[in-house]
Amino acid sequence: MSGIFISFEGPDGAGKTTAIKRIMPQLQKMTDKEVVLSREPGGSPISEKIRKIILDIHDEEMDPRTEALLYAASRRQHLVDVILPTLNEGKVMLSDRFVDSSIAYQGGGREIGTKEVANINNFAIEGHLPDLTIYFDVTPGVGLARIKKDHEGEMDRLEKAAISFHNRVYDSYAEIVKQNPNRIKTVNAEQSPDKVAADALNLITTRFPKIFKVQGE
Ligand SMILES: Nc1ncnc2c1ncn2[C@@H]1O[C@H](COP(=O)(O)OP(=O)(O)OP(=O)(O)O)[C@@H](O)[C@H]1O
C-alpha cells in the first residue's frame, strides 16, 4: 500500500471537523497525491446507515456491547469501501475518527473494557492502523459547552450522555495517547481555531516531509 492514513481523534466538541476543513485544502496544495476525507461512524453508504442507528437519540435502550459491535461493523465496511481502496491507489486518507474512538468511548466511556473493545476491532480492521493520529485535547467541560452553544438542538445520543461518561472517555483517551507515543501526536484544542489547525498541519507536514512540501523548503 503506497498511500498514507491519518486519523483525527478527540472528545466531543474538540474541533476536529473544523480543523480538518481548514487543513485539507492546504494539504492538497502541498502534495501531488489526492487527499481524501472521510469520517466514522459512516463514510460509505452502508456505514452511514449504521451511523443513523447508533446516534439516534430514540435508541436509549441500546446495550453498550451492541453499540460497540455496531461501531466496529460500520468501521469494517468503511475500511473495505473507502480506506483500503484509497490507500491502494497511493492517496492520502484523512479519517475524522477511527479505532481509538471505540477504545475511548466504548472501552472507557461505556466501561466495557479497552481489551474487549480492542479485540472486536482487531477482527474488523485486520491490523490496518493509521500511520499518524492527531489527538485534539479538550476537556469535556469545554468541548460540550461548545456543542451546547452552537448545536444544542442537534446533539446526538452519545453527546447527550452523562458528564461522568465524557470524563471516562477523556481519561481513556489520555491512556491511549500515553501508550502510543509514536503514532499519536497531541494538539492543544483549547486554543483558537486558527492555532489548532496550524498546529495539526505542522504535525502532519513534519511527519511526512517527502509527501507534503512546505513552501520555501
Ligand atoms: N478552537 C475552537 N475554539 C472554539 N470553538 C471551536 C473551536 N473549534 C471548533 N469550535 C466550535 O465547536 C463546535 C464543535 O466543533 P467541531 O464540530 O469541529 O468538533 P468535533 O471535534 O468535530 O466534534 P464532534 O466529534 O463532537 O462532532 C462547533 O460549534 C465549532 O464551531
Ligand SMILES: Cc1cn([C@H]2C[C@H](O)[C@@H](COP(=O)(O)O)O2)c(=O)[nH]c1=O
Ligand atoms: C467512531 C466512533 C465514534 N463514537 C462517538 C463519538 C461521537 O460522540 C459520535 C460520532 O459523532 P461525530 O460528531 O461524527 O464525531 O460517536 C464512538 O462512541 N465510538 C466510535 O468508534
